[in-house]
Structure formats: structure tokens, C-alpha cells
Amino acid sequence: MGAILRAGREGAGVSLREMSDRVSMVAPYLSQIETGKRPVLPRHIKAYERALVRQQPFGF
16 A cells, blocks of 8 residues: 555655655655555545645646
């Protein structure tokens, strides 16, 4: 699941540092989630979803 979060972030053109700012979590922690070194929790999925959806105004 971490790899899917990473692919979504990268596909949206968002750097790890920018994602860190958007979700209020430190970049090393996000990196560990994305690489499978830490488990992906439902709150992580929701945070990524909110951060990436907000990038696309009006849902387009």
C-alpha cells in the first residue's frame, strides 16, 4: 500500500517535502510509510487523499 501512496504522490508531481507540509507529518516518516518500513494506517490514506485531491480544483 505504501508503494501506491508513493505512486499517487509522484504522479501528482508532489515532492516528499511538499507532501510532508500538506499532511503535517515529517518527511522521513512518510518515506518509511511509502517504502514499507512502517505500516500504512487508514489515517495515512485519508491524509494523502485530502492532500492530493485538493490539488485539482473543481474535481477536474
